[in-house]
Structure formats: C-alpha cells, structure tokens
Amino acid sequence: MQSRNQEGVGVAAASADTDPILALAGARTAEQFCHAWLSMVCFLVPGVRVGLLLLQDTDNSYVPAAVWPGEADPAHLAAPAQEALNGRRGVVRRDPQTGTVLAYPLIVGTELMGVVILDWAFADDGLIAHTTRNLNWGEGWLANLLGQRTLTERNVQVERSAFLIDLTLGALAESDFRKSGLTIVNQLARRFDCPQVMLGSEKGKTVAVTALSQAAWFDERANLVNLAAQAMNEAFDQRVRIVQPAATEQPTLITTAHRRYMTEAGQSAVASQPLEQAGQIVGVLLLERNRPFTAAELEELEALAQALAPVLETRRGAQESLTAHAWRSWQALLRRLTDSSRPGLKLAALTVAVALLLAAVIPVVYRVAARAAIEGSVQRAAVAPFQSYIKDATVRAGDTVQQGQVLANLEDKELRLEQVRWQSEYEVATRKEREALAKADRVALRLAAAQASQAKAQLDLVNEKLARVHIAAPFDAVVVKGDLSQQLGSPVEQGKVLFELAPLDSWRVILKVDERDIADVALGKPGELVLTSLPGRSFPLTVTKITPVSVAEEGRNFFRVEAELTDQSLKVRPGMEGVAKIESDSQSLLWIWTHRLTDWLRLTLWQWSP
Numbered sequence: 372m373q374s375r376n377q378e379g380v381g382v383a384a385a386s387a388d389t390d391p392i393l394a395l396a397g398a399r400t401a402e403q404f405c406h407a408w409l410s411m412v413c414f415l416v417p418g419v420r421v422g423l424l425l426l427q428d429t430d431n432s433y434v435p436a437a438v439w440p441g442e443a444d445p446a447h448l449a450a451p452a453q454e455a456l457n458g459r460r461g462v463v464r465r466d467p468q469t470g471t472v473l474a475y476p477l478i479v480g481t482e483l484m485g486v487v488i489l490d491w492a493f494a495d496d497g498l499i500a501h502t503t504r505n506l507n508w509g510e511g512w513l514a515n516l517l518g519q520r521t522l523t524e525r526n527v528q529v530e531r532s533a534f535l536i537d538l539t540l541g542a543l544a545e546s547d548f549r550k551s552g553l554t555i556v557n558q559l560a561r562r563f564d565c566p567q568v569m570l571g572s573e574k575g576k577t578v579a580v581t582a583l584s585q586a587a588w589f590d591e592r593a594n595l596v597n598l599a600a601q602a603m604n605e606a607f608d609q610r611v612r613i614v615q616p617a618a619t620e621q622p623t624l625i626t627t628a629h630r631r632y633m634t635e636a637g638q639s640a641v642a643s644q645p646l647e648q649a650g651q652i653v654g655v656l657l658l659e660r661n662r663p664f665t666a667a668e669l670e671e672l673e674a675l676a677q678a679l680a681p682v683l684e685t686r687r688g689a690q691e692s693l694t695a696h697a698w699r700s701w702q703a704l705l706r707r708l709t710d711s712s713r714p715g716l717k718l719a720a721l722t723v724a725v726a727l728l729l730a731a732v733i734p735v736v737y738r739v740a741a742r743a744a745i746e747g748s749v750q751r752a753a754v755a756p757f758q759s760y761i762k763d764a765t766v767r768a769g770d771t772v773q774q775g776q777v778l779a780n781l782e783d784k785e786l787r788l789e790q791v792r793w794q795s796e797y798e799v800a801t802r803k804e805r806e807a808l809a810k811a812d813r814v815a816l817r818l819a820a821a822q823a824s825q826a827k828a829q830l831d832l833v834n835e836k837l838a839r840v841h842i843a844a845p846f847d848a849v850v851v852k853g854d855l856s857q858q859l860g861s862p863v864e865q866g867k868v869l870f871e872l873a874p875l876d877s878w879r880v881i882l883k884v885d886e887r888d889i890a891d892v893a894l895g896k897p898g899e900l901v902l903t904s905l906p907g908r909s910f911p912l913t914v915t916k917i918t919p920v921s922v923a924e925e926g927r928n929f930f931r932v933e934a935e936l937t938d939q940s941l942k943v944r945p946g947m948e949g950v951a952k953i954e955s956d957s958q959s960l961l962w963i964w965t966h967r968l969t970d971w972l973r974l975t976l977w978q979w980s981p
C-alpha cells in the first residue's frame with residue numbers, strides 16, 4: 372500500500388474509504404460487480420491513472436461497463452480498445468508525453484467477452500507482464516461471477532414464467548369472468564405480498580371494480596371501493612401505470628385519486644397497472660401494501676399485465692350476450708376508424724361512405740328483371756284428324772317448313788278399303804234405284820234412293836279422311852314442338868296434338884315477373900332482352916299485355932307478361948330463353964340495392980304488429 376502511495380497512485384486513498392475486495396464480494400447487481408472488479412484490478416496494479424471495462428451488450432456491440440475512477444474521462448482509450456477487439460490480442464501503446472496504455476481482451480473459450488484498458492504515466496515491461504497476469508487471473512473470476520449473475524437472472528425469469536403460466540391456466544380454468552378475476556387477484560396478492568389487490572374491468576369509458584382479493588363478494592357502493600375505482604380510472608384515462616410514492620417525479624401525471632385512496636386505505640404504497648389488449652385498455656390492476664414497490668417488481672407486474680389482458684378479454688367475451696358482443700365489436704370498429712392507426716382501413720371506410728352517399732342521391736332508371744322465353748306471335752297445332760296410325764314423319768321440332776309441306780302421313784289402308792266398300796255399295800244402290808224406276812216400283816225406288824244417299828255420304832266421309840291423311844303446314848313456320856320419328860306405327864287418337872308451329876316472321880316474348888315486382892311493370896314500357904345463346908347482344912322490346920293471373924313455380928308466384936320485339940326481322944327462334952329487363956321509374960342506386968330487404972322488413976313488421 373505504502374509503495375503505491377509513494378508512486379503517486381490514488382488507489383490507496385480510494386481504498387481508505389471503500390475496500391474493493393469487500394465491494395466485489397458484496398456486489399448485488401452486474402453493474403456493481405463490474406465497478407468493484409475494475410476497482411480491484413486498479414488497486415492491485417500500481418500506478419494506474421484511468422481504468423475502463425468494455426463488455427459485450429445484447430446487440431453484440433461493446434459498451435462501457437465500468438470506469439475508474441468514476442470522474443475520469445476515458446475517451447482517449449477508445450482507439451487501443453478498438454484495436455484489441457479487432458485483433459483479439461493485447462495492445463500496448465507508449466507515448467513519452469501521454470503515457471502508457473494497455474488494452475487486454477477478455478476471452479472466455481472462443482468468445483470475446485470484452486476488453487480492459489489501463490492507463491499509466493509510465494509502465495515498464497515488468498509492470499505490463501505483472502498486469503497481464505493479474506488480468507488473466509481476474510478474467511476467469513469475472514467470467515465466473517458474471518455467469519453466476521446470468522444464471523441467477525435466468526432463474527428469476529424461469530420462476531416468473533412459471534408463475535405467469537400457473538396464473539394464466541388458473542384464470543382460464545374458471546367458469547366465468549368474475550371467478551377468473553378473483554383467481555388472478557388472489558395469486559397476485561400472494562406474489563407481491565399485498566394485503567389487497569383489486570381488478571377493474573372496462574365498461575364503456577370508465578372502469579368498475581369486479582374482483583377483490585380474499586373477498587368472494589363486496590359492496591360496490593362502499594367508500595373504499597369507490598375510491599379504488601377512481602384511482603383505477605386515473606390510470607385508465609391516462610393510459611399509463613401510476614405508482615405512489617413514485618421513484619421519480621412525474622409532473623405530467625394526475626395522481627390525486629391515488630393519494631386519496633392511500634390515505635383512506637392506510638397503506639404507504641399503491642400501484643395501478645392498466646391491462647392493454649390490441650391498443651385498448653380492457654382493465655386495471657390496483658395493488659396496495661405498506662412498503663414501496665421496487666423497479667424489478669414493477670417490471671414483472673407490467674409483463675404480467677401484458678399476458679393477462681388477452682386472457683381476461685377472452686373470458687369476458689365468452690360469457691357476454693350476443694347483443695353485448697355486437698355492441699363491443701361496433702365500438703371497437705369505431706375506435707379503429709377514429710384513432711390515428713390503420714390509415715388503410717380509414718381510407719376504405721371513407722371510400723365506402725362516399726360510394727353509399729352517391730348511391731343514395733344519384734337517380735338511375737330502375738329496371739325489373741325477369742326470366743323470358745320467345746314464342747311465335749301465333750301458334751298453330753297440327754292434330755290427328757281421326758283415329759289412325761302414324762305412317763311416317765318427315766320433320767321434327769326445330770325444323771323450318773313451307774306452307775303446304777307435309778309434316779307427317781297417317782296410315783290409309785283401312786280408309787281405302789272402306790272407300791272401295793262404300794263405292795261398291797253406292798253403285799249397287801244406284802243400280803237398284805234405276806231398276807225400280809224402270810219397273811215403276813215406288814216403294815223399291817224410295818228404298819234404293821235412301822241406300823244410295825247413305826252410301827254416298829259414307830263415301831264422301833271416307834274421301835274427306837283420305838284427303839287429310841297428309842298433315843301439312845298451314846303457313847311458313849318453324850316446328851316448335853313435336854317429334855314422331857320415334858313413334859312410327861303407333862296409334863294416335865283423334866284430336867291428339869302432333870306438332871306445334873309458329874310463324875317465321877312474327878315473335879312475342881313471354882316474361883315471368885315476380886309478384887314483388889309486378890307493381891313496377893306497366894303497359895308500353897320499353898325493355899331489353901338478352902338471350903342465353905346470345906349473351907353479347909340485347910334485343911329491344913315493349914310490354915304489350917299483363918295477365919292478371921299468377922302462376923306458382925318453384926315456391927313463388929309469377930305473373931305472365933307479354934312483350935313484342937321492336938325488330939321482328941331478328942334471326943331468333945321460338946323456345947329461346949334468357950333474361951329481360953323492363954324499365955320503370957327512376958330510383959336511387961341505394962333503393963334499388965335494398966328495396967327487396969326493406970319491403971320484406973316492412974311486411975314482416977306489419978304482420979307481427981298487433
């Protein structure tokens with residue numbers, strides 16, 4: 372000690388106040404340990420003017436961990452420190468004017484932990500070697516003790532994590548929100564040694580007390596509970612943790628309710644920790660006890676709050692009613708639209724609002740849509756003139772025929788035999804009539820005349836049927852229905868429809884208008900028709916007739932509306948189907964999109980009204 376003082380070193384003087392070895396043994400934090408370790412190195416090495424310890428930080432950079440003495444300026448030690456770090460070896464710099472500097476890297480295994488830099492007015496090679504040995508010895512001690520500190524910190528983190536998991540599982544295991552809150556406050560009271568812990572949940576723009584530790588029931592109107600709620604609302608409104616007494620002055624925070632609560636509760640410390648979930652304060656934890664909260668406890672409380680907020684929000688959302696859930700979702704959406712976050716969402720909402728406004732004020736022509744089919748303006752049925760059999764059929768549905776063209780032939784064998792029979796009987800009766808006339812037999816003459824008339828009538832009937840054996844087209848037309856090619860030789864009854872024909876030059880459109888839209892359809896209204904087979908082309912039409920009788924199809928009622936194509940020369944065919952739209956009055960787009968729903972609501976409300 373005396374030799375060091377003779378050399379002008381201030382180490383002995385410093386050790387008179389604080390023993391570095393005792394300071395090293397009594398260090399409680401990593402910062403205290405680093406300062407004590409550097410002080411001990413400077414104490415053991417004679418002649419040191421300035422000492423600097425750089426250690427690796429979490430971002431792999433090297434930052435000052437300790438400076439000796441505390442008021443020294445180590446800026447001139449940066450260059451040798453950087454050289455030692457880059458080369459991972461000791462660096463010695465001698466300057467007759469500034470002195471001698473030693474930068475010694477601290478390497479544990481293969482990892483570069485940091486560097487120690489010492490500054491002398493003068494140091495010979497023996498002192499440098501002595502210092503290097505001391506640093507080599509102290510390096511292992513530093514690494515060992517820092518490792519123990521790291522292990523202790525990790526044990527603390529593991530213990531905190533285990534408590535957080537137990538707390539979360541305990542809250543989730545409860546059947547409802549209130550019991551979950553009671554489990555949380557009871558465990559927090561034991562964790563932080565608090566006689567009372569309270570949980571407040573968000574209700575609109577305020578906080579209400581929902582759980583007290585060691586109390587299954589409490590009176591919300593009690594004075595102390597009301598004061599606790601006011602203290603929670605201070606933290607809720609300011610969205611920040613409030614601690615009383617505060618470690619540092621916080622002039623911007625309002626803490627009046629917290630001080631009032633401390634006075635009434637008779638405690639010396641209180642802390643309110645907001646529970647934040649997705650940018651929203653969902654609750655507040657209030658802890659009270661008779662000694663101040665440490666920085667480590669407040670840090671743990673904040674970590675617990677971040678994990679408990681989604682747990683409590685999930686438990687509350689699981690038991691609330693559908694109406695309450697919808698209301699909360701609506702409020703959350705409004706908050707997103709009014710806060711400073713999510714500019715894309717706000718832009719989308721503004722765009723939708725502008726589009727709805729324009730849709731509500733801009734009028735357009737409302738058009739009633741309906742299924743449509745094309746028919747001929749006149750349809751003619753080709754029927755069987757008498758009971759017979761089908762001999763042959765030359766056309767089928769879809770074929771175009773000319774006037775007088777044979778569509779089908781019926782069997783005429785029986786008719787021709789019957790024609791021969793009646794022809795023979797007619798000739799016999801005529802001969803008898805002449806014989807009776809020659810004999811002047813008036814009775815035989817009358818009888819023969821009657822027989823001749825009967826035979827002539829039957830013969831004319833057979834000839835008429837023979838004339839109608841060939842079923843021909845009455846006009847130029849298209850066959851819209853009928854195919855007898857698979858029924859050759861089959862019998863047909865008199866009057867059976869064999870073919871349906873429609874003219875080629877005149878069409879009409881049949882629309883099936885829903886009964887909900889029939890009030891918007893009027894005679895003479897124009898419209899457009901788009902056929903399924905021609906989706907890229909529209910055909911103008913005009914409403915000509917509205918049938919006042921509905922037809923039920925697919926569980927709904929439809930009215931038959933007839934319309935004429937404006938251009939009858941269009942190349943369309945009966946049987947084509949598509950969609951027609953008939954123009955009505957001008958309405959807003961919003962009304963067009965929503966009138967079905969509003970009409971249904973209006974009818975339903977009227978139906979259920981008394």
